[in-house]
Amino acid sequence: MPPPAAKPQPPRKLEFTMNSLRNTTLSTEDDSMHFEIVTRFWHPNITKINKFDMETRELVTVAEIEGLQTREPRVRFGGEKAQWMSAADFLKYDNEHLSGGTFKATEDTEYRWKTHRGRFQLVKADDPEKKPLAEFHPHKRHFFVFRMSRHAYFEVQPIPEIMQAIDKFIGGC
Template sequence: MPPPAVKPKPPQKLEFTMNSLRNTTLSTGDDSMYFEIVTRFWHSNLTKINKFDMETRELVTVAEIEGLQSGQTRVRFGGDKGQWLTAAEFLKYDSDRVGGTFQANGDVEYRWKTHHGRFQLVKSDDPEKKAVAEFHPHKRHFFVFRMSKHAFFEVQPIPEIVEAIDKFIGTLRFCEI
């Protein structure tokens, strides 16, 4: 009798707590991935993306985005030790398409696109254009009342995207879903 087929890992669900990308939390059900996106009212031109480190039990700043209101947008990864990049250096916008491309860890390039009305992240060199992450919008009761389902990202359990999740979340603020 042949051994049982190995079942692929299910995609992870990064759920938004709020509808605003300025102040929200993205987390999985077991909090193995927990990100906080914060724009303070006294620093309305600076957005910080913090990640919860499970080993040290503290929030670590993984990215900062500055100048979204002034038009001189720049981003920094790696906290205070990182260097600032302009938005044009980090995210190359496509003039004829929605979204843009960005370079992640290990020189892997990803592209934001829309497919059947859904916002997706795909590898640029993938011939099948299979989504690595897909956005699912929130749903409301009768389209106006409280949310019946929070918005979430369905992220495939691919090691490259798990390593580049900081940059993936950092580009969300630029693309403004």
């Protein structure tokens, strides 16, 4: 009798600590994936996305977004030595769909943000099934007013392809 088939891994839950997208932390419960998104008051025009490297125990800048309040925001991936690119070149808006857009994680892999039944989802652009690889779940409050009963989070499928592209995934949010 063959051994039982391996159970599929459950989705990873990247939880937001704050409701501000410009100053928050995204992390899993065990902190195996930990991102810090911060806009410093002395640089109000630059938002940095830092990733905690478990091996070196330090924060590494993986992406920067400049000029969110301007007409021409820019992004760059890979730290200080990387080249700036227009945000419109990175996240291409689709006139056919009113919300979302597409971005390339690698040269041959393209993803698309979309909404489905009021949920913000990330799908592979060429997937005919349009199976979501990541899905945003908003926060909930007690009686719609009081403290949060559940923080907002991204539910990310544990596919090696998306786990490798997670830096651009967080930068493309």
